[in-house]
Amino acid sequence: MKKLGVIFGGVSCEHDVSIITGLQLIENANKAKYEVIPIYIHSDGEWYTGEELLNANIYKDFEAHQNHLKKVAILPSQKGLMVLEKGLFSKNTVIDLDVVIPAMHGMNGEDGTLQGLLELANIPYSSSGVLGSSVGMDKILMKKVFEAHKFPVLPYTYFTRAEWEEDRDEIITRIENELPYPMFVKPSNLGSSIGISKAKNREGLVHAIAVNYDARIIVEKSVENIREINCSGLGYENDVQASVCEEPVHWEEFLTFEDKYMHGGKGSKGAKGSKQSGMENMSRKIPAELEEQQEKKIRDLTCQVFKSLNSKGVVRVDYIIDKDTNEVYVNEINTIPGSFAFYLWEVSGITYPELIDKLVDIAEKAMHDKNKNNYSFKSDVIGNIAKGQKMGVK
Ligand SMILES: Nc1ncnc2c1ncn2[C@@H]1O[C@H](COP(=O)(O)OP(=O)(O)O)[C@@H](O)[C@H]1O
Ligand SMILES: [Mg+2]
DSSP: OEEEEEEEEOSSTTHHHHHHHHHHHHHHSOTTTEEEEEEEEOTTSOEEESGGGGOGGGGGGGGGTGGGSEEEEOOTTSSEEEEOOOSSSOOOEEEEOSEEEEOOOSTTTTSSHHHHHHHHTTOOBOSOOHHHHHHHHOHHHHHHHHHHTTOOOOOEEEEEHHHHHHOHHHHHHHHHHHOOSSEEEEESSOOTTTTOEEESSHHHHHHHHHTOOOSEEEEEEOOSSEEEEEEEEEEETTEEEEEEEEEEOOSSSSOOHHHHHTOSSTTTTTOTTSTTSSGGGSSEESSOOOOHHHHHHHHHHHHHHHHHTTOEEEEEEEEEEETTTTEEEEEEEESSOGGGGHHHHHHTTOOHHHHHHHHHHHHHHHHHHHHHSOOOOOOSHHHHHHTTOOTTOO
8 A cells, every 4th residue: 555645735825725636636546555644734834644634624724623633744854754743752753655746736835845845855746846846837937938949828028026116117118019908917926816917008007017916027918809728738758648628718807716716606615625626616618619620739739838847747738719810829837737637637538546546656657767867976075175175176
């Protein structure tokens, strides 16, 4: 039986959504194969484990339940989950983890930071690595990489908050020279439509920038007659496959946080972790109605985007189609998609338990490959210092 750690929650705006993703995954993991260890990161940054975490109701009033849970940590020196025992003389124990699936969205979980910790601790994990995760989280760098690969992206420009504060007029002139109104103003680094606004004129642009959350801001040409299509990618290295496509359906000007996660009908807010909540509950058409050529193009692009970030596990690539021109643009990659996009894989012939098995396999394969690398190099540097050679002189 493999010990499968599932990490969810986290210090990010997407903490609640991550609980849904994590609990859904745990519910669907094959219990004959895995002993699942739930690992919850509270929004205050503390890590917990314990059976009670499987009860979705505790998160409404976590403080009342946290005494029944054990505080835990992953340390770079320990290949596992350290249980921090209470009491002066109690010894910390370590739960070995064979593999970890990070069910985290947004900052401090999907952005490479958690992946870095898992790398240091040498624990196999199923998501994109440090680099792919961090580039995938940053809309500016992501676009730069996509452009370098000649993937179609919408015209954009970007600037830092410091530049804005130094010379607003210059920034406004630059944006207006490069892009027509209306435009989308987005924080480079948040997700789930938080901090995103549409500017229809200069006044709107200044306001959108003022209320933005990030130190780096990206501004994009708006597609007025828009169709959105998402497609999931699954795999590792050269072995990547694309799922069927979905079309999320709009009911506001653009998909807000509420649209994405809260509109699942009555009770979806409260029923976290139930099979009826989360991304799979958003209004969507699966499979999306697309011309054969266009669908092929999107699925091919999904595999290429996956490879461009050296991704691993399951991702979702989101596209914008301009209905006026029928042009397809890559909008973004989510390296840990809501609900792991399992609803797309189900329609593509892979059940959720099978998807989890694949994620575990991929994590183990990647660790196997990592172990083939050589991280040590014998040099005489320390010996020479001991012999009195000056430090830092080559
Ligand atoms: N350039 C654009 N033109 C038209 N609509 C857009 C554009 N960029 C984003 N949107 C709308 O805003 C939503 C959120 O933007 P997105 O870039 O996907 O950010 P997030 O990381 O928050 O998901 C999109 O799903 C789409 O509905
Ligand atoms: Mg998006």
